[in-house]
Amino acid sequence: MSEHERDLVSPEADLDERAVEGALRPKSLDEFVGQERVREQLSLVLRSAQRRGKAPDHILMSGGPGLGKTTLAMIIAAELGSSLRITSGPAIERSGDLAAVLSTLHEGEVLFLDEIHRMARPAEEMLYVAMEDFRVDVVVGKGPGATAIPLDIAPFTLVGATTRAGMLPAPLRDRFGFVAHMDFYRPDELELILRRSAGLLGADLAPDAAVEIAGRSRGTPRIANRLLRRVRDYAEVRGDGRLTLETARAALSLYEVDDEGLDRLDRAVLTALLRRFRGGPVGLSTLAVSVGEEPETVEVVAEPFLVRSGFIARTPRGRVATAEAWAHMGLTPPPDAAFGAGALFGAAEEP
Ligand SMILES: Nc1ncnc2c1ncn2[C@@H]1O[C@H](COP(=O)(O)OP(=O)(O)OP(=O)(O)O)[C@@H](O)[C@H]1O
Ligand SMILES: [Mg+2]
Numbered sequence: 001m002s003e004h005e006r007d008l009v010s011p012e013a014d015l016d017e018r019a020v021e022g023a024l025r026p027k028s029l030d031e032f033v034g035q036e037r038v039r040e041q042l043s044l045v046l047r048s049a050q051r052r053g054k055a056p057d058h059i060l061m062s063g064g065p066g067l068g069k070t071t072l073a074m075i076i077a078a079e080l081g082s083s084l085r086i087t088s089g090p091a092i093e094r095s096g097d098l099a100a101v102l103s104t105l106h107e108g109e110v111l112f113l114d115e116i117h118r119m120a121r122p123a124e125e126m127l128y129v130a131m132e133d134f135r136v137d138v139v140v141g142k143g144p145g146a147t148a149i150p151l152d153i154a155p156f157t158l159v160g161a162t163t164r165a166g167m168l169p170a171p172l173r174d175r176f177g178f179v180a181h182m183d184f185y186r187p188d189e190l191e192l193i194l195r196r197s198a199g200l201l202g203a204d205l206a207p208d209a210a211v212e213i214a215g216r217s218r219g220t221p222r223i224a225n226r227l228l229r230r231v232r233d234y235a236e237v238r239g240d241g242r243l244t245l246e247t248a249r250a251a252l253s254l255y256e257v258d259d260e261g262l263d264r265l266d267r268a269v270l271t272a273l274l275r276r277f278r279g280g281p282v283g284l285s286t287l288a289v290s291v292g293e294e295p296e297t298v299e300v301v302a303e304p305f306l307v308r309s310g311f312i313a314r315t316p317r318g319r320v321a322t323a324e325a326w327a328h329m330g331l332t333p334p335p336d337a338a339f340g341a342g343a344l345f346g347a348a349e350e351p
Contacts, residue, residue: 008230008255009263010301011065011220024197024225025071029079032072033196033221034189038180042072045178046079055108056080057177058131058158060116062165066222067182069161070114076159077110085111089118098123099138102130107154116160117167124172131158131175184219184308187211193221194228203232204241209248216252216261218305223261230255260309260328265293269302270311270329273321279337281318 007014013021026032029043042059049056059076061069077084085105092098098119105111113119119127130136134155137148160176162168173179185193191214198205205228213231217224228243234251235243256264272290273280284303288295303319306312311325326333333339 008226009218009223009257009261009266009305011067011218011222013066013222017222017226020229021222021225024200025074026196027075027078029075031196032068032075033192034185035068035180035182038072038182041178042076042180046076050080055155055157058160058175060160060162060165060168060173060176060179061182062162062179063182064184064220065163066220067184068221069182070112072180072182073110073112073114073159073161076157077112080108080110080157082108082110085109086114087111088114089116092119092123094120095123095126098126098130099136102126102136102153102156103138103151105154105156107156109154109156111156111158113158113160115162116172117162117164124169127158128171128175185221185224186219187214190214190217190219190221190224194224197225197228198232198243201228201232203228203235203243205243206245208245209243212245212248213252216257216259218261227252227255227257261305262311262328265291265297266302266306267329269298269306270321270325273312273319274326274329274331274333278334279321279326279339281315281320281338283318287319 029039029046032039045056045059061072063069073086074084083106085101087101092101092113101111126136130153134153136151136153138151139146139148141147158176165173165179165181191210194210194213195205195207198210209231213227214224217227231243231248231251234254235241235247238250239247252258256267258267262270268291269287272287273282276290277287284299285295288298291298303312307314309324310322311328313320313322320338321333323333323339326337
């Protein structure tokens with residue numbers, strides 16, 4: 001399977017796609033679809049800070065790729081009427097890198113630290129102090145003669161984003177006044193996002209086509225927008241440019257994204273599990289070999305969504321297909337099939 005095919009339902013984006021995405025980002029909290037609780041809480045945090053005339057508490061956003069963390073960071077700065085400085089965990093290799101950013105912040109600025117869990121450890125200490133006391137200690141000299149010179153920095157708001165909240169050290173997590181947990185989106189929310197995006201792209205999207213695409217988008221706005229672009233391409237080349245239900249179905253079947261959002265790799269994994277291993281349990285590496293993939297590819301790329309959508313269960317004895325998997329693939333389970341749902345009860349996950 002080529003990388004390109006896999007890209008279609010991957011929640012991650014490459015550089016080209018990130019450029020395209022910029023045009024589709026909502027610019028205000030009102031335009032931001034879904035995540036009602038987060039939106040409401042955030043709106044309160046921002047309004048009250050503005051009334052007090054102070055920079056709001058530091059904000060941490062946690063959630064999977066493509067769910068709107070970067071979008072929300074930009075909205076926070078826009079709602080506050082302040083500018084946004086952007087950096088990321090991997091860009092901060094030494095504490096000096098962080099000091100350079102912090103010491104040039106202006107009062108009230110929003111500092112967006114993407115992938116904050118990947119920041120270098122020595123920089124974390126410096127970030128704690130900066131978050132709490134708006135101060136950095138710049139170390140001058142080396143060895144026993146080194147001295148730390150405290151330097152005041154402008155009060156700012158840190159907005160951290162992470163796909164792995166569990167990897168953040170507790171002292172760092174505790175210094176955020178507000179943690180926004182981003183969930184997967186409901187189909188009706190994705191539908192709204194699609195209609196909005198279609199408007200911005202100048203695409204004529206029929207309501208039932210929006211429903212169709214939303215249902216195949218894996219709860220992820222990034223994937224919804226990507227499928228929309230592919231359906232639009234198809235409609236322009238093969239049809240009259242209108243995105244109808246028929247066009248959407250034809251395009252998505254050409255791209256091999258099924259009505260649950262499963263792509264070819266997902267379906268190959270399910271088919272092997274059902275047909276060759278009678279629904280399991282089977283070890284991940286055995287399963288991977290049978291579809292000609294690396295175990296890691298199956299584990300990282302295909303399995304999370306298959307588990308989340310209830311097609312595969314992880315049990316201590318291996319991967320097991322659920323009754324939904326048999327039904328979705330149109331196959332009849334053998335009478336002695338072990339079902340994931342049953343096998344799940346009281347069972348610890350396989351590590
Ligand atoms: N709530 C939303 N309403 C409308 N569009 C959204 C929403 N959330 C995300 N999007 C769209 O989805 C795309 C991806 O969003 P974004 O870049 O903010 O995700 P992310 O969580 O930062 O992902 P990553 O973890 O990969 O950095 C953007 O084009 C954005 O416009
Ligand atoms: Mg992002």
